[in-house]
Amino acid sequence: MTTLGADDLDLVRRRVINVVGHELRTPLTTIRGLAELMSTASDEELRETLIPTLVRNARRAERLLDDLLIAGGVSTAHPVDAGTELDLEPLVAEAVAGTAVEVVGHPDGPVHARREKVSHALGHLVDNANRYCVSPPTLEFDSDAETITVILRTPVDSVVNNLELGFELFFRGEVAVTTSPGLGVGLPVARALARLDGGDVHIEQTDGVVVTRLTLPRPS
Amino acid sequence: MTSPRDIEVVVADDEMDIRLLLKLQLRQFGISVVGEASDGREAIDVCESTRPHVVVLDLLMPTMSGFEAIPELQERCPDVKIIAYSAVAGDFARTEMERHGIPLRLKNGDPEPLVAAIRELVDELDADRIG
Numbered sequence: 231m232t233t234l235g236a237d238d239l240d241l242v243r244r245r246v247i248n249v250v251g252h253e254l255r256t257p258l259t260t261i262r263g264l265a266e267l268m269s270t271a272s273d274e275e276l277r278e279t280l281i282p283t284l285v286r287n288a289r290r291a292e293r294l295l296d297d298l299l300i301a302g303g304v305s306t307a308h309p310v311d312a313g314t315e316l317d318l319e320p321l322v323a324e325a326v327a328g329t330a331v332e333v334v335g336h337p338d339g340p341v342h343a344r345r346e347k348v349s350h351a352l353g354h355l356v357d358n359a360n361r362y363c364v365s366p367p368t369l370e371f372d373s374d375a376e377t378i379t380v381i382l383r384t385p386v387d388s389v390v391n392n393l394e395l396g397f398e399l400f401f402r403g404e405v406a407v408t409t410s411p412g413l414g415v416g417l418p419v420a421r422a423l424a425r426l427d428g429g430d431v432h433i434e435q436t437d438g439v440v441v442t443r444l445t446l447p448r449p450s
Numbered sequence: 451m452t453s454p455r456d457i458e459v460v461v462a463d464d465e466m467d468i469r470l471l472l473k474l475q476l477r478q479f480g481i482s483v484v485g486e487a488s489d490g491r492e493a494i495d496v497c498e499s500t501r502p503h504v505v506v507l508d509l510l511m512p513t514m515s516g517f518e519a520i521p522e523l524q525e526r527c528p529d530v531k532i533i534a535y536s537a538v539a540g541d542f543a544r545t546e547m548e549r550h551g552i553p554l555r556l557k558n559g560d561p562e563p564l565v566a567a568i569r570e571l572v573d574e575l576d577a578d579r580i581g
């Protein structure tokens with residue numbers, strides 16, 4: 231196992247702080263700017279148009295905070311509510327809205343999980359698929375007696391090296407680093423969230439397609 | 451001299467909500483957004499077709515970043531002034547923008563520093579034309 235030196239740790243620390251700054255500033259800029267515009271806007275229609283954007287950016291900032299708490303493994307990130315019976319279909323529809331992901335089929339029954347956590351995990355997995363695909367990814371469902379699985383198939387243009395390293399906190403692959411900003415916590419946070427509900431996330435690649443599986447338990 | 455109402459800008463940012471915000475904010479100051487782009491490549495194409503006074507250019511974008519777009523923008527659209535508009539502005543961004551002679555403004559929701567920079571650049575354009 232490689233041990234990181236003080237310089238390496240300092241580099242990681244600065245990179246994480248920079249990326250957090252970038253990722254937080256975008257929603258905060260939007261929230262502040264739109265809120266100030268709304269406070270003076272006399273056009274009611276404009277105000278109503280801006281409210282969903284405001285809410286979306288507040289949620290984005292909130293999710294980043296959740297990501298950091300989960301990534302840090304601190305106990306405040308753990309849910310206080312219990313899981314419930316949950317239909318995955320509307321959560322999937324919400325997660326893929328505005329992306330290139332095509333949904334195929336329907337889940338074979340509900341799961342037992344926490345709505346916010348599943349929504350958050352799906353958001354990360356769909357975001358990864360949408361960022362790194364070379365043609366539209368597909369999302370389908372599979373099931374067995376105990377679980378329902380959401381399967382995302384993402385066509386990529388070359389073999390992804392060190393795919394499993396994607397589960398390491400703050401790791402970003404070569405393609406990720408060169409194509410889009412990000413914190414490098416999507417996969418580990420999605421897995422941590424799924425595991426809170428007794429589920430899991432797995433990833434593999436075959437023939438130019440990265441396959442990500444989010445498995446969640448059925449209600450007992 | 452160009453009046454505030456005549457100022458035309460292109461906004462290049464990969465975040466759709468930031469583009470919306472800038473369009474609304476700049477409109478309040480009588481500045482028109484005549485084109486939008488979500489990466490550096492699009493920014494060059496849109497500037498070539500719309501020939502704005504100024505392009506407000508995000509530095510970190512996918513496909514082609516603002517850093518990468520600047521030399522090509524300066525070559526293909528020499529009459530279009532550039533403002534770098536970034537969520538983070540570390541030493542590298544500051545040094546690079548200084549080297550290119552491009553003003554750098556931080557995204558923070560306050561439109562006034564950006565508007566002031568746009569007006570300064572348009573005044574420079576006017577001065578160049580008169581000179």
